[in-house]
Amino acid sequence: MGKVLVLNASYEPLNITSWRRAVVLLLKGKAEQVEHNGKYLYAEFPLPTVIRLRYYVRVPYKEIPLTRRNILHRDSHSCQYCGYTGDDLTLDHVIPRSRGGGDSWENIVTACVRCNVRKGNRTPKEANMILDYPPRQPYSSLYFEVSKYLKTGLHDEWQKYVIGSS
Structure with missing residues (x-):
């Protein structure tokens, strides 16, 4: 029902x-x-x-917990760089952790393996990659x-x- x-x-x-x-x-x-x-x-x-x-x-x-599942849902299960919507999705830190980026809604996006590797330890601007939507907390x-x-x-x-x- x-x-x-x-x-x-x-x-x-x-x-x-x-x-x-x-x-x-x-x-x-x-x-x-x-x-x-x-x-x-x-x-x-x-x-x-x-x-x-x-x-x-x-x-x-009520605070929404920062989990992999919730980030995937927020980003519609698609790569925020190229739009890929398959099974090989990872989480990418917009500002890499090694450069001071933390775990927050505003710094983590869904990315395909290919885009995540291409971006590497750089910011999207340095890697010449554009985010579809700026990440934000729901x-x-x-x-x-x-x-x-x-x-x-x-x-x-x-x-x-x-x-x-x-």
């Missing part, structure tokens, strides 16, 4: 939950249905894909998570609530 996007009262993405939990929130009157995909739980009860809470919930900022952990679901194509109705994310 799938996952359901939970929106705050302000229509900001808040959480991803199971369809069962979403139905409970609807039945208790704590949420309202915003989108459904045409499937029905009962004859007159469409299965929700997006719900909105009737009250505003304050959400504390804005919100929830937008980051939701965008992973959007890339599968199974939750297209979520798109309008997550525009401009990650």
Whole structure:
């Protein structure tokens, strides 16, 4: 049956939950249905894909961990120098560690083996290589998570609530 996007009262993405939990929130009157995909739980009860809470919930900022998987996701599993999207991807430090570059969202990008070797122990400018996008830390952990679901194509109705994310 799938996952359901939970929106705050302000229509900001808040959480991803199971369809069962979403139905409970609807039945208790704590949420309202915003989108459904045409499937029905009962004859007159469409299965929700997006719900909105009737009250505003304050959400504390949550740091996104700097992991290989998250960097690959941020960079759309493609080389940031040539656009290659195969299996042979590595992580490249824009400013090499040996030259003072650290491990941070702003200094690590996805690169294919060929581009990583070509760049070597130089900066992209010194190697005459241009980054497709300057690396940055994703804005919100929830937008980051939701965008992973959007890339599968199974939750297209979520798109309008997550525009401009990650």
